Amino acid sequence: MISPLEMRVLDRNAQYFGISTLDLMEAAGKAVAEVARSEFGAAGKRVLVLCGTGNNGGDGLVAARHLSKEARVTVLLARSPDQFDTKEAQTNFERLRDVQILAGLDRSEEAIAEADLLIDALLGIGAEGSLREPFASLVRQVNGSGKPIVSVDVPSGFGTGLTVRPTVTVALQDGVAERKPGGVIAGSRRAKPRSTAVGRTFMRDGLITIIKRTMGGS
Numbered sequence: 312m313i314s315p316l317e318m319r320v321l322d323r324n325a326q327y328f329g330i331s332t333l334d335l336m337e338a339a340g341k342a343v344a345e346v347a348r349s350e351f352g353a354a355g356k357r358v359l360v361l362c363g364t365g366n367n368g369g370d371g372l373v374a375a376r377h378l379s380k381e382a383r384v385t386v387l388l389a390r391s392p393d394q395f396d397t398k399e400a401q402t403n404f405e406r407l408r409d410v411q412i413l414a415g416l417d418r419s420e421e422a423i424a425e426a427d428l429l430i431d432a433l434l435g436i437g438a439e440g441s442l443r444e445p446f447a448s449l450v451r452q453v454n455g456s457g458k459p460i461v462s463v464d465v466p467s468g469f470g471t472g473l474t475v476r477p478t479v480t481v482a483l484q485d486g487v488a489e490r491k492p493g494g495v496i497a498g499s500r501r502a503k504p505r506s507t508a509v510g511r512t513f514m515r516d517g518l519i520t521i522i523k524r525t526m527g528g529s
């Protein structure tokens with residue numbers, strides 16, 4: 312399995328070869344929105360996008376923007392909006408329109424209960440050590456909800472011992488880079504959660520979207 316450090320190196324190499332973090336974030340978020348639409352009929356439904364303040368949260372914010380054109384979208388930020396780790400995530404937060412914003416745990420249980428679909432963009436490969444609050448509580452609330460869950464890149468908490476149990480996980484690979492022999496991205500750029508079986512893949516805009524369906528997921 313590729314370690315988070317190796318994945319960060321691969322991401323940095325992708326940037327060197329001309330794919331910016333903002334581009335990757337846009338492609339990932341758009342792919343997540345497409346999966347929400349095609350696999351879960353998100354149009355017209357109440358979609359809750361749970362976002363952290365790192366780049367995984369940024370992917371979720373892009374998905375929220377795309378889905379807001381056709382669904383009733385609420386973004387639940389795990390932390391306050393002045394705590395973004397990256398300028399790309401901040402930029403995508405500022406691009407949101409017509410989306411309800413909640414922060415922290417105050418109304419999280421109610422928001423989860425009201426949603427038809429949950430998008431889990433709390434934490435990606437940046438999570439290390441034991442899961443801290445408010446993420447640990449949010450992961451438990453999401454897992455206890457019985458709602459369909461789409462995780463972005465990896466299920467939040469992956470590698471920490473407490474992990475979201477998604478219905479599907481959407482991950483992206485840079486297809487162009489992957490095809491280069493010994494190139495930027497060899498094999499899977501993203502970790503494969505052990506409980507997850509690979510489902511479908513499709514390619515668009517030079518990026519491969521991989522949908523992994525979790526065994527036992529709702």
Ligand SMILES: NC(=O)c1ccc[n+]([C@@H]2O[C@H](COP(=O)([O-])OP(=O)(O)OC[C@H]3O[C@@H](n4cnc5c(N)ncnc54)[C@H](OP(=O)(O)O)[C@@H]3O)[C@@H](O)[C@H]2O)c1
Nearest residue numbers: 322335336365366367434435436437438439441442443464
């Ligand atoms: N790299 C790229 O080019 C790129 C581009 C687009 C999207 N992405 C997405 O971004 C993800 C990686 O982004 P990232 O490096 O910003 O990391 P991340 O997965 O978004 O996680 C970063 C956040 O995790 C928190 N965190 C770390 N360990 C934790 C723990 N044990 N408990 C609670 N919180 C914890 C950090 O908080 P503290 O700072 O307080 O530790 C930080 O806010 C990828 O998985 C992918 O989904 C990456």
